[in-house]
Amino acid sequence: MFPIKFVRENIEYLKKAGSLKKINVDWEKFEILEKQRRALIQGIEKDRQKHKETNDEFLENKKKGINNQKLLDYAKSLSSGIKTGEKTLSDIEKQIDAIIETIPNIPHSSVPVGETTNDNVIIRTWGEIKEKEFNILPHYEIGKKLGVLEMEKGAKITGSFFPVFAGNGAKLIRALINFMLDIHSKNGFKEVWVPAIVNRKSMFGTGQLPHLEDDMYKIKDxxxxxxxxxxVPVTNFYREDIIPEDNLPQYFCAYTPCFRREAGAYGKETRGLIRLHQFDKVELVKFVQPENSYDELESLVKEAEIILQLLNIPYRVVLLSTADMSFSSSKCYDIEVWAQGIKKWLEVSSCSNFEAFQARRAEIRYKKKDGKTDFVHTLNGSGIALPRVLVAIYENYQTEKGTIKIPDVLIPYMGIDEINGG
RNA sequence: GGAGAGAUGGCUGAGUGGACUAAAGCGGCCGCCUCGAAAGCGGCUGUACCCAAAAGGUACCGCAGGUUCGAAUCCUGCUCUCUCCGCCA
Structure with missing residues (x-):
């Protein structure tokens, strides 16, 4: 979200940003409303000044015992005029805000301009994609066979796309969460435990609201x-705060469950664990000085990659083009793992620099050494989302005899080296 | 869930209808003094908006309304914090 002044002064630039991201903004209406707004403010402020002066005169006269009826009437008329003006103004400002909220963040100059997801650029690929000589079962079949994944149980308890993991399946999730948090906190990310339920202001601060309201589970009462x-909760940790520059940068990691309604996303592409209403994720969040934010993005991606390297899962890093990146980000890398059973690249992490876009919405500032305050840059990336990593482990680590080997780094967390049953 | 107390600038804290242009102190910045520093002395001090800029102006005392010519101050609703009671893993 941009301040109105910035929008006014950079209108051509922002128009371009909107068209790159394929988002329509009603610029004509904006310009009309903005003109009205300024004229109105000038009128109101003039009247308020007159009103003040009239009141001063009224008081003087009162002290001298002079009859004041005329002044009183004048002040009354000014006062009611100001009130109507203020009402109109707040109405216009609401309309302007509604338009500004639809302006997406500006893509960085290093982001490829694109029309479709095909214009994303593969930056690097890691690991070896082996051809296995036996028939690998898709994760949902091997999971069911071994009794570690029970989709039907979740559907009974809640609804479809709420999985249940049992026995070693449940244990593997716990192992992955602990493993990831251990790595990140060793690498300088402060571990935080945060609420899984947040208020409207927090959702607005990180940019999920207003436009994604239908995709979220809501507690109406x-x-x-x-x-x-x-x-959302981790970035809002510093909402409306001013951080001393000496305390920057700040790195956080957090495990939380994540909830998504995924309205209208059902289909055969989503069989098994690919798309869920509830899943687990370890998230990385950075608050940094603006001048460092693109270097910080690179190291954030590397931090997420470490997890996959240690798990020995092949992956590739993809730079999203302007057509595929999210509303709030300036630059975004996706990390995709290779799942050998279903033979697909699966997105397991999305690492973004939001520059000051979130910081402005959430009013996250820092006090510079020269005493001035400015908005920080915020970044975040998954490090990593669990279900699709599970898909890769279930499939890539599958053996010919129908068991799942445990990746070496997880053996200390699991206490076993192979899953051969729930 | 019930009862009570509270929310004022970076911080502490005064202010119960008009001189509030928000006192005072602390902190911070600049200057004087000093070889340098401390102390002391003097000055400065927030955010946003309007105006091409400057000068100037306007708003902001938890949030939203209301009363009034005029609200930090009075009224109503809400949010949050604290204390006590109830309930609870």
């Missing part, structure tokens, strides 16, 4: 939301 990602 309290106007709270179940978080779709830990990005």
């Amino acid at each position: 309290d106007d709270y939301f179940l978080i779709p990602t830990a990005e």
Whole structure:
């Protein structure tokens, strides 16, 4: 979200940003409303000044015992005029805000301009994609066979796309969460435990609201939301705060469950664990000085990659083109793992630099050494989302005899080296 | 869930209808003094908006309304914090 002044002064630039991201903004209406707004403010402020002066005169006269009826009447008329003006103004400002809220963040100059997801650029690929000589079962079949994944149980308890993991399946999730948090906190990310339910202001601060309201689970009675990602509570940690520059940068990691309604996303592409209403994720969040934010993005991606390298899962890093990146980000890398059973690249992490876009919405500032305050840059990335990593482990680590080997780094967490049953 | 107390600038804290242009102190910045520093002395001090800029102006005392010519101050609703009671893993 941009301040109105910035929008006014950079209108051509922002128009371009909107068209790159394929988002329509009603610029004509904006310009009309903005003109009206300024004229109105000038009128109101002039009247307020007159009103003040009239009141001063009224008081003087009162002290001298002079009859004041005329002044009183004048002040009354000014006062009621100001009130109507203020009402109109707030109405216009609401309309302007509604338009500004639809302006997406500006893509960085290093982001490829594209028309479709095909214009994304593969930056690097890691690991070896082996051809296996036996028939690998898709994760949902091997999971069911071994009794570690029970989709039907979840559907009974709640609804479809709420999985149940049992026995070693459940244990593997716990192992992955602990493993990831251990790595990140060793690498300088402060571990935080945060609420999985947040208020409207927090959802607005990170940019999920207003346009994604239908994708979220809502607690109506309290106007709270179940978080779709830990990005929301962790970034809002510093909402409306001013951080001393000496305390920057700040790195956080957090495990939370994530909840997404995924309205209208059902289909055969989503069989098994690919798309869920509830899933687990370890998230990385950074608050940094603006001048460092693109270097910080690179190291954030590397931090997420470490997890996959240690798990020995082949992956590739993809730079999203302007057509595929999210509303709030300036630059975004996706990390995709190779799942050998279903033979697909699966997105397991999305690492973004939001520059000051979220910081402005959430009013996250820092006090510079020269005493001035400015908005920080915020970044976040998954490090990593669990279900699709599970898909890769279930499939890539599958053996010919129908068991799942445990990746070496997880053996200390699991206490076993192979899953041969729930 | 019930009862009570509270929310004022970076911080502490005064202010119960008009001189509030928000006192005072702390902190911070600049200057004087000093070889340098401390102390002391003097000055400065927030955010946003309007105006091409400057000068100037306007708004902001938890949030939203209301009363009034005039509200930090009075009224109503809400949010949050604290204390006590109830309930609870």
